Amino acid sequence: MVGTASAAWEVAAAVPDPELPMLTLADLGILAEVSEQDGTVTAWITPTYSGCPAVAEMAADVDSRLRAAGYGEVAVRLRLDPPWSTDRISAEGLRKLAEAGIAPPGPAGAHPGQSTGQSTGPTALALGPTRRAVTCPQCGSTDTEELSRFGSTACKSLWRCRSCREPFDRIKEI
Template sequence: MVTLTPLEAELLEVAGSVPDPELPVLTLRELGVLRAVHVRDADAVEVELTPTYTGCPAVEAMSQDIERALHAHGVRKVTVRTVLTPAWSTDDISAEGRRKLREFGIAPPRTRSASEPVSLTLGPTRTHPSEAPADAPIRCPHCGSADTELLSRFSSTACKALRRCLACREPFDHFKEL
């Protein structure tokens, strides 16, 4: 475990409070993309940021927003470095972030045990709950029903899918698991 200086902890809090440009209901800390803040000298800070996926178009906006927030906090030189290892996973979204997604009307990604391997199965996309594993339903954020169907694998962003609840008939986004 890395020990932060009090100043690094303070600056991590400032950078972490920046809202995600695509999901402004979440902060970068809650989304889990802000990895570290390192004080390099009295006036220089390096921030490590991991995109949700390679080529994520929001990285540039995130970097600029982090720079603005830290400059406003009195840091003169800010360098935001994109780090790809370890890769970001939906498991990095905090419990608070998952709560906020649900309240915003987006079904949060399902969680898995840290020791559980990530399975990869190539084949047709599951579109109806009868085709999904019984222990992993995608619940409607409006009414809580697990009786949902996939309308589109992509929604307003590539990391979300569009689903519909068969109980209340409301459409909703589902933050896909990675």
């Protein structure tokens, strides 16, 4: 046995996200739990959405990092309930996104059971715009426009600032 569950958490928490490498899985709130029992470390990850193509890579990276840290028996499991939300992104993660020139999401809004972390059933999906003013991560202006609802990954949209004329990605609220 190499260490405690908190030491294993620190190892797994440092794994970078494959699509947003300036952020860790902990920054994004994807790493949900790490436990150690009977010599096996189990890491639970909650993907940003059920069809996320990066899940296999995230799981492999967590497994690899934990084994490299000396943990012999490792299991990486998916946790889909409660579902991931952009509200899980840490303050540090929001700061790192802005520093990387990506507009961070605003609050996703209160969902049933969100404050307790317990799911109480289906969550209503709002199909309209989720936020009117998006701040440019380059100059801070809110005079911005959406160019495309679909960006380089499913969780991003493409925007442009009318003040500095710079394009930028924005993480969508989920």
